[in-house]
Amino acid sequence: GAGVSQTPSNKVTEKGKYVELRCDPISGHTALYWYRQSLGQGPEFLIYFQGTGAADDSGLPNDRFFAVRPEGSVSTLKIQRTERGDSAVYLCASSRDREGYGYTFGSGTRLTVV
Amino acid sequence: QKEVEQNSGPLSVPEGAIASLNCTYSDRGSQSFFWYRQYSGKSPELIMSIYSNGDKEDGRFTAQLNKASQYVSLLIRDSQPSDSATYLCAARLIKAAGNKLTFGGGTRVLVKP
Numbered sequence: 001g002a003g004v005s006q007t008p009s010n011k012v013t014e015k016g017k018y019v020e021l022r023c024d025p026i027s028g029h030t031a032l033y034w035y036r037q038s039l040g041q042g043p044e045f046l047i048y049f050q051g052t053g054a055a056d057d058s059g060l061p062n063d064r065f066f067a068v069r070p071e072g073s074v075s076t077l078k079i080q081r082t083e084r085g086d087s088a089v090y091l092c093a094s095s096r097d098r099e100g101y102g103y104t105f106g107s108g109t110r111l112t113v114v
Numbered sequence: 115q116k117e118v119e120q121n122s123g124p125l126s127v128p129e130g131a132i133a134s135l136n137c138t139y140s141d142r143g144s145q146s147f148f149w150y151r152q153y154s155g156k157s158p159e160l161i162m163s164i165y166s167n168g169d170k171e172d173g174r175f176t177a178q179l180n181k182a183s184q185y186v187s188l189l190i191r192d193s194q195p196s197d198s199a200t201y202l203c204a205a206r207l208i209k210a211a212g213n214k215l216t217f218g219g220g221t222r223v224l225v226k227p
Contacts, residue, residue: 107156
């Protein structure tokens with residue numbers, strides 16, 4: 001596609017529920033990144049995929065968070081047993097696999113845990 | 115110490131003046147630096163990248179990099195009310211995998227007519 005697409009744009013869920021957030025990267029981009037941004041803060045790195053594999057998942061806060069990219073394109077971020085502290089905007093970005101290039105973010109998913 | 119640091123602001127600038135934003139980073143070996151603009155409720159938008167010491171100009175924006183002092187700055191000339199946004203500094207740290215970027219907390223800029 002022309003840009004990075006994220007769905008849903010907004011998600012409200014109850015504490016303890018499971019949620020899935022989807023990211024469809026720019027066509028041909030092999031690298032995909034998930035970030036989380038809380039109000040008034042900069043984006044915080046969660047996980048980076050190169051192709052189908054997670055090249056760096058050091059930013060995932062705990063084992064309730066998991067992400068997959070089974071075919072090297074669309075990625076899903078999965079959060080189990082959601083907590084109110086998980087409320088944030090989840091941003092996805094993609095880039096070509098060459099290092100040193102800035103990347104394009106999707107419009108984000110605003111997750112609210114009530 | 116955060117890996118990428120910015121003054122949170124707000125930086126209040128009269129219309130037509132120069133806005134000067136600063137960013138420092140802790141990883142001396144970092145090579146690539148980026149400035150993103152983020153309007154309220156929107157996602158970050160890449161506006162500048164810089165890789166070498168010195169200045170890089172693009173329209174009303176100038177990025178400056180000083181690797182010896184480990185800082186990056188962004189100048190916005192002839193500031194307009196539409197420049198009111200949060201500006202995020204990002205660095206690709208030398209230890210980072212792939213193109214992973216580390217972001218500062220952002221500087222909020224208010225341009226007053």
